[in-house]
Amino acid sequence: MAGGGRASSAPVLGRDHEPTLFELSRPGRRSASFRSTGIPEWGAEELVGEEHLRPEAVDTVEVSERDLVAHFTRLTHRQYSVDVGAYPLGSCTMKYNPKVCDEVAALPGLARVHPGAPAALSQGWLELLVELESALCAITGMAAATLQPAAGAAGELTGLLLMRAWHAAAGDERRRVIIPDSAHGTNPASVTLGGYDVTTVPSDDRGCVDLAALRAALDTDVAGIMLTNPNTLGLFEEDIVEIAAAVHRVGGLLYYDGANLNAILGVTRPGDMGFDIVHMNLHKTFATPHGGGGPGAGPVAVAERLVPFLPGPRPMRRGDGVLDWEEPPRSIGRIHSWHGNALVLARAYAYILANGSDGLRRVADAAVLNANWLRRRLSSSYDIPFDRPSMHEFVASTATLKRRTGVRALDVAKRLLEEGFHAPTVYFPLIVDEALMIEPTETESLQTVEALAEALERIAAEALEEAASGSDLGVGSPSAALAPRTTPVGRVDEARAARQLVPTWDARPAD
Amino acid sequence: MAGYVPHTDEELEEMLGFLGLEGLDELFSVVPPALRLAGGLDLPTGLSEADVLDRLQQLGGRNRGAELVCFAGAGAYDHDIPAATRALAGRSEFVTSYTPYQPEVAQGVLQALFEFQTLLGRITGMEISNASLYDGASACVEAVNLAGAQTGRNRMWVSQGVHPHWRQVMRTFAAGTGHEIVEVPLVDGVTAWPEVASGAEAPAALLAQSPNFLGCLESLPDARRVADAAGALLLVAADPVASGLLRTPGEQGADVVVGEGQPLGTALGFGGPYLGLFSCRSSLVRRLPGRLVGETVDGGGRRAYVTTLRAREQDIRREKASSNVCTNQTLMAVTAAIQLGWLGTSGLRELALRCARGTRYCREALLGIDGVTPAAPAPTLREFAVRTSVPAATVVDRLADEGFLAGVAVGPGYEATPYEDCLLVAVTERRTRAEIDAYAAAFEKAVR
Numbered sequence: 001m002a003g004g005g006r007a008s009s010a011p012v013l014g015r016d017h018e019p020t021l022f023e024l025s026r027p028g029r030r031s032a033s034f035r036s037t038g039i040p041e042w043g044a045e046e047l048v049g050e051e052h053l054r055p056e057a058v059d060t061v062e063v064s065e066r067d068l069v070a071h072f073t074r075l076t077h078r079q080y081s082v083d084v085g086a087y088p089l090g091s092c093t094m095k096y097n098p099k100v101c102d103e104v105a106a107l108p109g110l111a112r113v114h115p116g117a118p119a120a121l122s123q124g125w126l127e128l129l130v131e132l133e134s135a136l137c138a139i140t141g142m143a144a145a146t147l148q149p150a151a152g153a154a155g156e157l158t159g160l161l162l163m164r165a166w167h168a169a170a171g172d173e174r175r176r177v178i179i180p181d182s183a184h185g186t187n188p189a190s191v192t193l194g195g196y197d198v199t200t201v202p203s204d205d206r207g208c209v210d211l212a213a214l215r216a217a218l219d220t221d222v223a224g225i226m227l228t229n230p231n232t233l234g235l236f237e238e239d240i241v242e243i244a245a246a247v248h249r250v251g252g253l254l255y256y257d258g259a260n261l262n263a264i265l266g267v268t269r270p271g272d273m274g275f276d277i278v279h280m281n282l283h284k285t286f287a288t289p290h291g292g293g294g295p296g297a298g299p300v301a302v303a304e305r306l307v308p309f310l311p312g313p314r315p316m317r318r319g320d321g322v323l324d325w326e327e328p329p330r331s332i333g334r335i336h337s338w339h340g341n342a343l344v345l346a347r348a349y350a351y352i353l354a355n356g357s358d359g360l361r362r363v364a365d366a367a368v369l370n371a372n373w374l375r376r377r378l379s380s381s382y383d384i385p386f387d388r389p390s391m392h393e394f395v396a397s398t399a400t401l402k403r404r405t406g407v408r409a410l411d412v413a414k415r416l417l418e419e420g421f422h423a424p425t426v427y428f429p430l431i432v433d434e435a436l437m438i439e440p441t442e443t444e445s446l447q448t449v450e451a452l453a454e455a456l457e458r459i460a461a462e463a464l465e466e467a468a469s470g471s472d473l474g475v476g477s478p479s480a481a482l483a484p485r486t487t488p489v490g491r492v493d494e495a496r497a498a499r500q501l502v503p504t505w506d507a508r509p510a511d
Numbered sequence: 512m513a514g515y516v517p518h519t520d521e522e523l524e525e526m527l528g529f530l531g532l533e534g535l536d537e538l539f540s541v542v543p544p545a546l547r548l549a550g551g552l553d554l555p556t557g558l559s560e561a562d563v564l565d566r567l568q569q570l571g572g573r574n575r576g577a578e579l580v581c582f583a584g585a586g587a588y589d590h591d592i593p594a595a596t597r598a599l600a601g602r603s604e605f606v607t608s609y610t611p612y613q614p615e616v617a618q619g620v621l622q623a624l625f626e627f628q629t630l631l632g633r634i635t636g637m638e639i640s641n642a643s644l645y646d647g648a649s650a651c652v653e654a655v656n657l658a659g660a661q662t663g664r665n666r667m668w669v670s671q672g673v674h675p676h677w678r679q680v681m682r683t684f685a686a687g688t689g690h691e692i693v694e695v696p697l698v699d700g701v702t703a704w705p706e707v708a709s710g711a712e713a714p715a716a717l718l719a720q721s722p723n724f725l726g727c728l729e730s731l732p733d734a735r736r737v738a739d740a741a742g743a744l745l746l747v748a749a750d751p752v753a754s755g756l757l758r759t760p761g762e763q764g765a766d767v768v769v770g771e772g773q774p775l776g777t778a779l780g781f782g783g784p785y786l787g788l789f790s791c792r793s794s795l796v797r798r799l800p801g802r803l804v805g806e807t808v809d810g811g812g813r814r815a816y817v818t819t820l821r822a823r824e825q826d827i828r829r830e831k832a833s834s835n836v837c838t839n840q841t842l843m844a845v846t847a848a849i850q851l852g853w854l855g856t857s858g859l860r861e862l863a864l865r866c867a868r869g870t871r872y873c874r875e876a877l878l879g880i881d882g883v884t885p886a887a888p889a890p891t892l893r894e895f896a897v898r899t900s901v902p903a904a905t906v907v908d909r910l911a912d913e914g915f916l917a918g919v920a921v922g923p924g925y926e927a928t929p930y931e932d933c934l935l936v937a938v939t940e941r942r943t944r945a946e947i948d949a950y951a952a953a954f955e956k957a958v959r
Binding site: 017018021022029030032034035036037038040042044047048049052053054057059061062071072078079081082084087089092096097098104105108109110111113114115116120121124128135138152153156157161164165184185188189192193194195198235240265266267273281289293296297311333334335336337338339341342344346349352353355357361363365370372373389413414417428442444445484488489490492493494496497501502504505506507508 | 907943
């Protein structure tokens, strides 16, 4: 097999314990230096009243710059990342982040602009936002978008508040929002914070929304439905047009969870399927880096009739070509301190420009091809509960493997870490027993996807072999049960962390 | 078009062959034909990397604000970002990693977050800090939600000294939670907390910001007394740089401390991504929103870190979760830990002192100008508001032509208050005496 960008192994450095900053700290050490300003050096007590002034500096940490740099650099050696290797995480879409996007975000003309600067002094930014909005509308088939939400879940809540405002404007107080049982956990949490009750509808044996159950759940108390298509099993909801019609018939709105938008770029659009509100996780679809858990950005696009309700202020081009902020007439209000995660938005815009209509379609093609290839390949070593054409991701299960060897989805995940890959998403969606949710993404080469398949096959074969030969450890497969062994730390005791909570260095019991 | 998809034509054929498909279009046979996008996306075709950079640079060039000497604050501050912070926070292992759900290969991010939580606890005087929220506004929303859940009450007393955008965001989200946001007015720049009238509904919480939006220092012990009388929580929005000089909100009785962490090493960036700070007393930990990292051990007894108390979170508790926050601002939290490490104990104090000195110097210079008066008599630390004889927005326009971003015109959120149309001026450690002198001279011409 030819090489193809596969990670060579788990991080080889970083197996030694790294002391905390607090252990590295020595009184009197310092990194900071400040520019000379020529400003009079009044003392603290002349500047701050006694009732407010703390007598001494707050004790944080005292390290040299050399110590600081070595410390955080060594921490990076204990961290897996996209730039290190593949991240086949279903539903989370961790793909390669083009470097040009980072360079864009560092441009002084973008990075150095104060958010409170008047529109006249930030015309470039407003133009960027307006162009990005229009590109996102072209991609989703919607009329307008707000770029304010700082993450997908913030976008969900924004969408629900739009739903609420839309019904309220018609004097309609509805109380329920429908969610399929396979939905992301943020959906029900957002529904609650949006002031609605959750009604769950089951999936049918094909892994799609059970249309009969949905119809039974629909009445004029339903404000809307939250769906993603492809759904969280990686399957396309083929009945989407019927679903949309049924929900619209009772006066409800359709909300599209955009976590899985990358599978349909240039193929079909939520707007064409009948959705009224669409959020997009920009990092998933447009390759903005995820930063270890954020920042993200979760723009929300809407159909024409919801545009007046969008959060304000919105960047708009006036008739004379000048850009300015405008408050939509029936706005639900502001949802971010400023204008959203602007530098993330700039990264996404650069990604859209670089790919263009042709490149975005290529993204969907390759993402779906990789996922189908891997699903087919793994179907002889793992259960594939819904063995139908996948979109960008699919769900495998270790249910049979567990029955025969005791090896759980979690063990497979931990064992895969040893093989130099990040683990897939485990135990999600909740409706599949021992779920492994796998998304190779479009930026992984055939060689990497093959290597991933081989690693997963090896893990399953090894478990069967060890179980057959009988292990003296009392577990079916010591290799899986003891994994990972090549990572900076071994399997972490999560229960102890919750039971004996140590949330800071200061809360630590003395050694 | 840039090439981020690695598949060669030969490989595409090989993979399609394995699946028994004729062409790529067949991958989408499950999409009903009526839903297929005819003719592809209505967007231009892809550009080369160099063309993309040119285009974005061109847009950046239209932001005149990027080149001005910055006296604007209002929750976003023009601090120096040291080379070490920039270099470490830009490490691709931090930038391109995922949420640390597999702790064995995420000890780097987890330990950095643990250190962030510890440092934030020290500067706020609180026992628990989460691993960040989106921004200052979202931290306020989550604090109010926590207070509602904790007390079973609905009404929130929010000082008008709280950032007006944050108050707007709280109102927006209150439409879903049903919270009633009652604004408490300022007198002479600081909050005039009322007592709870007998028979009236007691608030779940008081929310104060100190230094407040106008730069004035609030009396937190006064707020604590009112909160105690009402049986309410005291929520305090604090500034991490000011904490170098001020008594911590924790020692003054705060139950929850929130804030905007942008001053800790994050670029102005037109308002985002920023860093929402959230700390609380340990008794409130079960209602904590967002991620929390805890120390534990691995199977071999080695120290290790992991996200913990996950049962609060949306992916497990779904509609009963304490918050819907999933993604946070981890990279900015890691950046803040690095920046606090670089500043160190003495550097954080010196930073606050330098901001306070510059603010004092600038304030005196502006107040020496005819037609410029202070908006409030209260002491200020890193920001102050002045009233001018011409509208604040005009001052900003005129000073832009002289090379200065004069400040932020106090707008929506202060209608019909004594602070309507004041100019809010911030001075960080970056501003030199020469810059402030030149600014004051230009200011004098602008208000004539």
